[in-house]
Amino acid sequence: MHKERLKSKEVLAAHLDGLAARDPRLKPVIAQCEEVPLRETEDGFEGMAKIVVGQQVSVAAASAIWGRFASLMDNVCATEFLAHREEDVRGAGLSANKFRTLCAVAEAERTGDLRFEKLADLPPEEAIETLTRIKGIGPWTAEIYLLFCLGHPDIFPAGDLALQKMVGHINGLEDVPKEKETRALAEIWSPYRGAASRLMWRYFAVLRDKEGIVL
Template structure:
């Protein structure tokens, strides 16, 4: 396989190659792949707009996040960091962004405008370095950084171990006695490097499949 940082999860072919790599590293995942069904490409716009969308979706249902994002993106200048900083806070809040999310996005915009945050550079870094740089911004936690790197940059080697659905899916698929905490799941996922993002996509799909197709509640 080519350099894993550049072999991004932006095509169906790349995902398939990473899934094959996962199975070679951990044979238990062959059954997970079979039960999960197709793992789709899930990419969104990179840069400030992409980070804004990730922040928008924090701790919300898909439907709620989509509705808020639609209102936010309709605000002129909202997805440009420089223009965003000129918008009144009440305009942002009216779209559905909480006060905390508004502060976080303002911190991101300020870092971009000041030249302290270059998304195009961060997206080329190894996972740990990229996450460290993003989480240095107040309000950006590991989950937000990892989701950005996965879905906006196609980074192939991040795994959001704090995600509840992933914790439940891995516990079920691997027959664990209890749902692993974030640190435990991160340790498990280390064995799947440099394919950890493909593993996350796989287990999210597995989580949906066993609930929807097989009728198993997690």
Template sequence: MSPLPPSPRIDSAETIAGHIEVLVGMDRRLAAVRDFAGPVAPRINPPGFAGMAKVITGQQLSVTSAAAIWGRFAQLPGALDPVAYLTLSEEAVRATGFSGGKFRTVRAIAEAMVAGELDFDHLETLPAGDAVRYLIAHKGIGPWTAEVYLMFCAGHPDVFPAGDLALLKAVQHGLGLDARPAIKDMIGIAAAWAPYRSAAALLFWRYFAVMRDREGILL
């Protein structure tokens, strides 16, 4: 199958399905992963401060816990605006379930935006690698946070969060690997799926979810 040009945003089921079909043509091992996972839906959040705050909320938490905390945080007056966030007390934010570290990370992002040092509109004009480097230059933003933001808030078509544990487990199982790949090995595996790595990540997250539900275990 001839490669399709990457979509500017991987924000529709049709775009994702098209990218996955190209991936299967590039790597036949993904055919069984696709067939098992079934349809893959887009997961897009608002870009900018609110989107980054939501990604940070989900760091090192289960989906259920992150959703509960985000629900409370998003209802806090001023929480989704960088200028207003800076007026909130740590006590008020942490009452929603934020840790002290997450409160300070989001505050640092708000301060950088207000100072003009972090421009999310500019970020969307950068290639994935440059965009990750731009984000991780800011305190509290690591590679996973940057990559997840680019996928789910910027809709970038060529990002693979190689440090995500669920992805590492799913790739091991889905590709029949003897051991869970190390992050550096996962980066190498995913490099072969460029420029459609975001669709590959979404596919393996879906694969992980289906396997977990069917088997009742974590891979």
């Protein structure tokens, strides 16, 4: 199994090659997608905060909210976050639920219940379990953190609707598969599921934007 983390375009390209060798159906998909974005982001509290802020809003809205949120602090970290009043943080555009989630994450880090620097050393199942013990952090959020903040090479967030649609499309299914079926169908792409998830998101954008296909 390739254990190189997806922290560079070169590593991603190598994993896409491995993915195509493992599942030849993906060779034309990779060719059609051209460049697949790495989408690497910061780890630690800042990375988790960026994921939470961006949930269930458009890319443009997430960017605007994040800009206001980050400007409140000299350094986006748990200590500085906890030093701010709720009305100031929510004034940046965060919902009450997102504010409570980040409070729980910050408190867990402050008390030592969550040690971000240790997550990369854990098996993914344990890392996900550690994160989902925090109120407000579900499996999708935990998997997205491992995927983009830690560059884990074999994570596939099967609860993501775009990924479900693409897995159904690749497999010729009439109905969009649910999370459990999506996860099972994506098993064939292990140990390159991190690259597969990036490819499927890119493929979704290509079909939607370039070809006008309704998904």
